[in-house]
Amino acid sequence: VYDKREYCNWVEVAGGGVGSLNACFLAKRNFQVDVYEAREDIRVANFARGRSINLALSYRGRQALKAIGLEDQIISQGVPMRARMIHFLSGRKSAIPYGTKSQYILSISRENLNKDLLNAVEKHPNVKVHFGHRLEKCSLEEGMITVLGSDKVPKDITYDLIVGCDGAYSTVRNHLMKKPCFDYSQQYIPHGYMELTIPSKNGDYAMEPNYLHIWPRNTFMMIALPNMNKSFTCTLFMPFEEFEKLLTGNDVLGFFQKYFPDSIPLIGEKALVQDFFLLPAQPMISIKCSSFHFKTHCVLMGDAAHAIVPFFGQGMNAGFEDCLVFDELMGKFNDDISTCLPEFSRFRIPDDHAISDLSMYNYIEMRAHVNSRWFIFQKNIERFLHAIMPSTFIPLYTMVTFSRIRYHEAMLRWHWQKKVINRGLFIFASLIAIGSSYLLLHYMPLERIPYFISQ
Amino acid sequence: VYDKREYCNWVEVAGGGVGSLNACFLAKRNFQVDVYEAREDIRVANFARGRSINLALSYRGRQALKAIGLEDQIISQGVPMRARMIHFLSGRKSAIPYGTKSQYILSISRENLNKDLLNAVEKHPNVKVHFGHRLEKCSLEEGMITVLGSDKVPKDITYDLIVGCDGAYSTVRNHLMKKPCFDYSQQYIPHGYMELTIPSKNGDYAMEPNYLHIWPRNTFMMIALPNMNKSFTCTLFMPFEEFEKLLTGNDVLGFFQKYFPDSIPLIGEKALVQDFFLLPAQPMISIKCSSFHFKTHCVLMGDAAHAIVPFFGQGMNAGFEDCLVFDELMGKFNDDISTCLPEFSRFRIPDDHAISDLSMYNYIEMRAHVNSRWFIFQKNIERFLHAIMPSTFIPLYTMVTFSRIRYHEAMLRWHWQKKVINRGLFIFASLIAIGSSYLLLHYMPLERIPYFISQ
Structure with missing residues (x-):
């Protein structure tokens, strides 16, 4: 069925380059890929300043870029950030490291990243990028799309697979929403x-x-x-x-x-x-949906599948990891789309829902907890425990940012670790209380106790 | 601004008659109302069997019908249901009353109800019903709609207010979804x-x-x-x-x-x-959204605002109560739409979200708990407490079905009552345990206790 190897890959470059990245992955697997992009080519057009939050590239995004041979080029254009620098109201500043001394996240330019990814896409002879083509309609049952180019004449084209990487306000997803049993929420x-x-x-x-x-x-x-x-x-x-x-x-x-x-x-x-x-x-929107695929005709990736709030710096990283996970599944199932699509939904949805929840949690943590002594105390305990038990205890931030531990496993592990730490602290505090009462009663002259208590 | 009193009211009759009911309410307030209905007139057309679950009319729905003078006519065509009749696997049957002896819900025909409501609508000279008119587009900023009648020529019409009562798959709501800060979920x-x-x-x-x-x-x-x-x-x-x-x-x-x-x-x-x-x-879908209105141009009611699962029998009742609440607000604010719309969202959303959650809860209760001894025991305790303290303790089912206590207050009160009952049962059980130990120790010859315990 897939001998034609003619695939249609939807891109929204402003959505973070997920479309371009995925086109590279599919191209490497020898599929014919058409990429439709609603905007003009950002490398030639006078690009209007987009609604962008700075990108923080971390391990998951880097692993995806590495798989298409672009990691070194991208990181050479980023600025490493090794710690948070908290600015208190008093003017005092305090650094809280993200991880170990060798670990850092990278501040990169969204525009440069997207340009580099487009250049990488165009090196593949089996990919064609169509700029200025808007998606008018998607007939998912037939795998047919209707696009509108600069000539304003709607064109119908049929593909074996429609990959929707068209961002938080995805047109492909809007068509999926009309299909039965598609769960969706936007907040x-x-x-x-x-x-x-x-x-x-x-x-x-x-x-x-x-x-x-x-x-x-x-x-x-x-x-x-x-x-x-x-x-x-x-x-x-x-x-x-x-x-x-x-x-x-x-x-x-x-x-x-x-x-x-x-x-x-x-x-x-x-x-x-x-x-x-x-x-x-x-505004900032958080979008969840399920499932990510429709029969063997369509799949969503990146913000189209899971727009998340930006407070964990994982939006692009999660989108890039979608492509990597999909590529890994394609490898495992010998490019069999009919097996890969349901498996991608089954495997990936718990993870993308978890990073969505974690980002929402960090939305409170970053603005409200990060400047409390308790937060810094906890971070220090976490660092200490991680140093002495590096594989047993891993701080949440490290699991999310510097590993490819599945997001939903990171979340479960974090809940478990919090419980253990809190119990540990409770036992520790109890022991101190018991120990000091013991010392007090044994070594203090009895007649001084009433005086001591009245103090 | 509203001197024209020309309003557009969207109806989906198959959605439960919320549109017709609301048209009656608006007509009574002397507004000019156009009702657009996608289907043909169900009173003349050969109506195909709809995808309907039987309707259970209860207090909220009846109060709304009463306000437009239709209650007696509708209930004369319903069959009272005074209790659940549980059919056990063994063939045994057991009745669990819904409330007191005088309380019952009514099984009514959706088709008859919709026909009666349409007849009531047409008695108002200031309402015009346009059958076979499909909503093509909604320009919410301008209050303009584009409808497609049997002549297939799109017509643009501007109204002061667009009321979307067009059911769970509402077209009006789909247009609202594109507006910023509109929260939505479907499951x-x-x-x-x-x-x-x-x-x-x-x-x-x-x-x-x-x-x-x-x-x-x-x-x-x-x-x-x-x-x-x-x-x-x-x-x-x-x-x-x-x-x-x-x-x-x-x-x-x-x-x-x-x-x-x-x-x-x-x-x-x-x-x-x-x-x-x-x-x-x-399939069955549960839809929540917020808010229900857009500026002073548009408002959603009924399933369009809150499709709920049918396990509490409140879908139509909640939709009808929407109309009643809106009418009450219109009375309170002298027909001032610009005050009423935001107030309707503020007041009604917590209630419609609560009945959505309660219906989801009943989805488990009805199929899994209703045949347990514990459930029947609880229902008996609830009936007993309600009988001795009728205004302090009201069973959840009674609050939802036989009163107009706001849904979200019913939910809060139910949580509180459950807590009180469980504590009461715990104390009661403790007292019995203490009492019987006391009796045991006092009245049983001491030498028999070891023997008694070894039993």
């Missing part, structure tokens, strides 16, 4: 985000470069990621209702003076006000 | 349903008529509701994978002989096999 969080810039200072980074800077302020927060050109991209996350209270330049400056005073000289008063009102705050 | 349950018929026997009901008959069998169940023509409509609820195992007439008969032996002579072997393969098992 907007109350926060919006806005991007600001800290330019370079005297030709160098204005802050310590190898950190992900965080200004946690409980109900809202700001982060900053380093760029190759020595600037930082800041992202302010805040409830929409708070954004709506800031109506004038003075409101904005007053707000920053109150909550992020150290950032004002870095961003610059004028640029801050200008950038703040350039674009409205953008 | 199919693993069970499907299938309708069968128990015909009348010698001109009379073949079973006791004033009951909702239940055959609970843990992972699946069958129910039967009486019709006015002395027949019963049975509905078999079962996981799709179980349906798929029954491929031949003999499979079906074997299955019924094993699990519902007493129903075979009532349905008839031949009819059973014939009806079983007439239509495939139908």
